[in-house]
Amino acid sequence: MKKMSELMQEKQLLSFELFPPKTDKGMENLPGTIEKLCEFKPEYISCTYGAGGTNVGKNMDVCKMIQDAGTTPVTHFTCIGNTREGIKEQLQNYLDNGVDHMLALRGDLPFGWTGTGGDFKYATDLVAFVRKEFGDKFEIAVAGSPEGHIACRSLESDIAVLKQKQDNGADYIMTQLCWDMEQFKYWLDAIYTAGVTMPVDVGIMPILDQAATINMALSRNACVMPRELCEIISKYWIFPNPFDKEPFDANAAQKKEDFKKAGIEYTIKQIDEYRALGINGIHLYALNKWKDVTDIINMSGIRTLV
Ligand code: FAD
Secondary structure, three states: OHHHHHHHHOOOEEEEEEEEOHHHHHHHHHHHHHHHHHHHOEEEEOOOOHHOOOOOOHHHHOOOOOOOOEEEEEEEEOOOOOHHHHHHHHHHHHHHOOOOOEEOOOOOOOOOOOOOOOOOOOOOHHHHHHHHHHHOOOOEEEEOOOOOOOOOOOOHHHHHHHHHHOOOOOOEEEEOOOOOOHHHHHOOOOOOOOOOOEEEEEEEEEOOHHHHHHHHHHEEEEEEOHHHHHHHHHHHHOOOOOOOOOOOOOOOOOOOHHHHHHHHHHHHHHHHHHHOOOEEEEEOOOOOOHHHHHHHHHHOOOOOOO
């Protein structure tokens, strides 16, 4: 079977990202969601791993659900709390279960932690270790941050790290969300100049909910929000604020609905812009929601436009 990185040289791929649901009910519903997403014949579906230090255990179950639905699972895998031996054991277990695609990450530091608490500090070390221990058994994706990772010394140093990931054996890049298209173009030119030849699979978070959008942009990543996106957020602002569980805003329900509609339109426009740049794949953070994702794919024509 061809590698994702090879397929990406031939066409723009479509993939989704899921996370292990916290509840049993969520786990029960997930196969139905995956089945719906698979109607679009994604080249792969990835599953997050212990983001914020939780839910590591269910990751393998989700990978199996993806396999059962006939699609290639890509497991995210992090350095958080993992020793060399533990990594070897876990990755062998993935291989034994037919999961041979991974996204090698440092990982989000759990609240209050200052380091990974494991044997490796950085994703570069993890990539080198996996190649040394497992040869070519895994296809390895790595994260790229078009705006620079929040903790990087400079954009240049972050790009040098990305090149190091390639030199250590990574196959392709999955990007952090980036709404700032001018920055993305700058970064794309800069990584090519730095000698990065890995295909770029662009991570896109559908804009469906005000609080989730602000949270994703600012709680960890410091993503720039363009004026147009800010205007949508302001226009449908739920008072006193979108994080309030019981807002006093009498129009909250209508605003939520209107925000989602405008957010979907914004997401589609962003997909168009990325596709026009000739990027190698669209990786939609599906947020375990198939209905909204279906609307986005159908309206954007990712799978129907020639
Ligand atoms: P690294 O590449 O290791 O970089 C981390 C920081 O250290 C950067 O600032 C970098 O510039 C710097 N750095 C790297 N190497 C060196 C060095 N040798 N010397 C000095 N500085 C260095 N997190 C999860 O916990 N679970 C998930 O499932 C998950 N899924 C993700 C999916 C995608 C598509 C993306 C883009 C991110 C995901 N994350 C996930 C978040 C990710 O783990 C965080 O962004 C994390 O903070 C950095 O991971 P990284 O692999 O980019 O780290």
